[in-house]
Amino acid sequence: MSVSIKTPQDIEKMRIAGRLTGEVLDYITPFVKAGVTTNELDKLCHDYIVDMQQGIPAPLNYAPQGHTPYPKSICTSINHQVCHGVPGDKALKNGDIVNLDVTVIKNGYHGDSSRMFYVGEPSIQARRLCEATWQSLWHGIRAVKPGAYLGDIGHAIQSFVEPLGYSVVREFCGHGIGLHFHEAPQVLHYGRPKTGLRLEAGMIFTIEPMINAGKTGIKQLGDGWTVVTKDHSLSAQYEHTILVTDTGFEVLTASDGSPPPPAL
Ligand code: MF3
Ligand code: CO
Ligand code: CO
Numbered sequence: 001m002s003v004s005i006k007t008p009q010d011i012e013k014m015r016i017a018g019r020l021t022g023e024v025l026d027y028i029t030p031f032v033k034a035g036v037t038t039n040e041l042d043k044l045c046h047d048y049i050v051d052m053q054q055g056i057p058a059p060l061n062y063a064p065q066g067h068t069p070y071p072k073s074i075c076t077s078i079n080h081q082v083c084h085g086v087p088g089d090k091a092l093k094n095g096d097i098v099n100l101d102v103t104v105i106k107n108g109y110h111g112d113s114s115r116m117f118y119v120g121e122p123s124i125q126a127r128r129l130c131e132a133t134w135q136s137l138w139h140g141i142r143a144v145k146p147g148a149y150l151g152d153i154g155h156a157i158q159s160f161v162e163p164l165g166y167s168v169v170r171e172f173c174g175h176g177i178g179l180h181f182h183e184a185p186q187v188l189h190y191g192r193p194k195t196g197l198r199l200e201a202g203m204i205f206t207i208e209p210m211i212n213a214g215k216t217g218i219k220q221l222g223d224g225w226t227v228v229t230k231d232h233s234l235s236a237q238y239e240h241t242i243l244v245t246d247t248g249f250e251v252l253t254a255s256d257g258s259p260p261p262p263a264l
Contacts, residue, residue: 041076
């Protein structure tokens with residue numbers, strides 16, 4: 001599959017889908033507290049997307065090859081869960097860290113973003129992991145410009161987190177996005193400078209590093225979706241949808257409540 005260059009009309013619609021996605025994460029933030037179940041967070045997000053945004057939650061019934069249809073509208077990945085955690089009736093508890101991953105379809109176009117949330121007061125180790133993961137996303141984002149390479153993005157992320165003693169998950173990556181949820185190219189969160197696809201203005205893809213406090217290994221649970229660290233270490237992830245512009249990048253999933261870009 002070749003990598004599409006979005007038209008100005010596509011880009012305008014991707015800005016709308018991206019902003020709505022960020023706004024779902026803003027909306028849900030005050031509800032992420034000890035005692036709430038991930039099913040309740042899922043329902044709140046579902047109803048907000050459908051009723052307030054007239055959008056479609058892309059994960060619901062999403063069925064890539066080899067997977068059973070995803071049963072919920074968002075992904076909720078707690079503590080040692082890496083990604084694709086399926087909402088359920090377990091309540092969040094003080095000290096948890098949880099990733100909420102939201103994908104909104106509006107006028108056929110997709111926005112995809114995720115953030116970490118603190119439930120009460122997580123350990124200093126848990127907060128450090130989340131902060132480093134947020135910084136690693138921005139190291140990746142700041143490598144984006146026409147003429148740069150996908151390998152530059154992966155290298156920027158990997159070379160930031162590994163000296164901190166963390167590891168990069170290899171099995172899942174960022175992805176092109178537009179009229180489809182997952183398009184070419186694959187955006188690896190590790191790599192070597194000046195390798196891989198050369199970036200051009202008009203490309204749109206996600207960057208979504210999954211960073212483990214321990215070893216890189218993962219396994220999938222019996223529900224067919226939830227991915228956890230093999231060593232049960234904590235894992236964190238942040239995701240933005242990014243446009244390559246003539247001069248660098250534009251973050252399409254930014255919203256009023258997005259955490260501010262870190263000073264790096
Ligand atoms: N939102 C995830 C991503 O960033 C994909 C979730 S697929 C689902 O690519 F089916 F689990 F929702
Ligand atoms: Co994504
Ligand atoms: Co996502």
